[in-house]
Amino acid sequence: MALPFSPKLRLAPLWPAVAAIVAAAATAIALLPEPLADEGARELERTLELVVPALPPPVAGLAAPEDALQQRVLALAAGSGFRITVVSLAGVVLADTAVERERLAAVENHRSRPEIAQALSRGTGRAHRRSPTTGEDSVYAARLVTGADGAAWIARLARPIGSFDVVRGHLVRVELVAALVAGLAAWLISHWLTRSLFRPLTTLIGAADELASGGDRRAISIPEASELATLGRALERLAREKDRQIAAVAAERDHLHATVASMSEGVLVADGRGVPRLVNPAFRRLFGIALDAAAEQTLDLAREPRLVDLVAAVSRSEHPAVIELERLEPAPHTVALLASPLTGSGGAVVLARDLSESEQLHKMRRDFVANVSHELRTPLAAIRGCAETLVDGAVDDRETALRFSGRILEQCRRLGELLEDLLTLSRLESSAPLRATQPLALVDLAAEAVESAGERAAARGVRVALEAPAAVSVTGDAEGILRLLSNLLDNAIKYNRAGGSVVLRVERDDGAAVLTVADDGIGIAAAHLPRIFERFYRVDPARSREEGGTGLGLAIVKHVAQAHGGGVEVESELGRGSTFRVTLPGAT
DSSP: OOOOHHHHHHHTTHHHHHHHHHHHHHHHHHHSHHHHHHHHHHHHHHHHHHHGGGSOOOOTTOOSOOHHHHHHHHHHHTTTOOEEEEEOTTSOEEEETTSOGGGGGGSOOOTTSHHHHHHHHHSEEEEEEEOTTTOSEEEEEEEEEEOTTSOEEEEEEEEEOTHHHHHHHHHHHHHHHHHHHHHHHHHHHHHHHIIIIIHHHHHHHHHHHHHHTTOOOOOOOOOSSHHHHHHHHHHHHHHHHHHHHHHHHHHHHHHHHHHHHHOSSEEEEEOTTSOEEEEOHHHHHHTTOOTTSOGGGHHHHHTOHHHHHHHHHHHHSSSOEEEEEEEOSSSOEEEEEEEEEOSSSOOEEEEEEEHHHHHHHHHHHHHHHHHHHHHHHHHHHHHHHHHHHHHTTGGGSHHHHHHHHHHHHHHHHHHHHHHHHHHHHHHHTSSOOOSOOEEEEHHHHHHHHHHHHHHHHHHHTOEEEEEOSSOOEEEEOHHHHHHHHHHHHHHHHHTSOTTOEEEEEEEEETTEEEEEEEEOSSOOOGGGGGGTTSTTOOSSHHHHHHHTOOSOHHHHHHHHHHHTTOEEEEEEETTTEEEEEEEEEOOO
């Protein structure tokens, strides 16, 4: 089982000591017997020099053990611990203190024994080995002896080396004691290292592991040791930097999510496997997906195979792609999808845009150009016709010239009104529609509008009246509100009948100013009411052109009211008149 890091460090000082002790013990046990045996053999050689003179020479020509020689050898070796052997030159054991007399004849020939062979060849020999005769480890010293009568024989002296086992045992005990002493020293060193190094290091390792795993940062204890203190301070700096970077990434992520969520275009971000990971509300609305649905389910809930194919294809490629989808839910609309690959880990980001509004704006722009062209074409054609008539000679006829000149001036006036209305409408639709705001007395502006419309009303036999139960004031653009009232009164007079009436009423209703223009004229059919505030929209185009209108009056009324934070609404019934009601907030 693998030890933890700290015990390994604590046991580290013990390993060299144990290895040294074991190596020394093994070396001593393995190598010491050899020199001891050699030294024992040399000592036996010296002892043999003393023993040989005391040995009786064997009978000349003796080739078998002799009782007298055996007795003499036993007596000589008694109490000495030595084994004395007499061997003939032929290798026959003549006497041996380690073998009983009855067994001497059965002892094998010793001529091949190393020490005997050496003595025969060079006069002396020594060896250490296990004896086949006694079964003991022994050292041997042999000597070639030549008697006075010229007879030669070999004297061998042997001694068991069982004492080597004692030496080995002693060595083992010494080594064990040394190992215990080394273990105690290692424990003391380990205890000191644990208190001064390993425990603070373990604390720092735990702090680093917690820091790496993303846990909440806790205070890091700075150790006393300078090296560990440096490491601790580095971990503190790393923790602070980590917190700072995580906070920055979180803020950037939140900012990105808020930005994507607030975009009017739909955004979908998919990973390398084509699974959506981020979908903003606009994308969900375009495809009729619940806002609380999981992002991963977007492609399934959208039920658009071409969208799935687009995400998969772009995720695998490095090229963007664009497609258009016709959607019937939640309402019929056209969606343009622009998909771009994400570098790095792969994936795709899809930008979805609803083309319905742009197509509607394009249609409105096209209709606007067509309407303006049409409105300009009629007075320009009249002016051109009158001018050509004058050029062709009618200028010499004073009455005709005056009539055609008056028609030219009338058409120029219509062109001027059209251009003025276009400029006014363009200004109202800009980012700063109000020219100058100031406190306004609406009753005074209403009276001025009624007075300006008096001449046109009298010419048509229409009565115009002002009702103002109380003074009402708002903050706004005087010219714009006056234009609003004039347009409403002009329409009420224009689409009235002889003997009809128009009433302009100014009143306050729950903190708002209400301007009401009511007439008892021809009225408006219900089918036209939703569109009467559109530019150039006419309920009766033929009559409008006869009356000289530009078709922009009610559009200007709507934009003036909206520019002041209010609105306009209409109630009408065909043949019974119309009522326009304008609400302006902030009345005093």
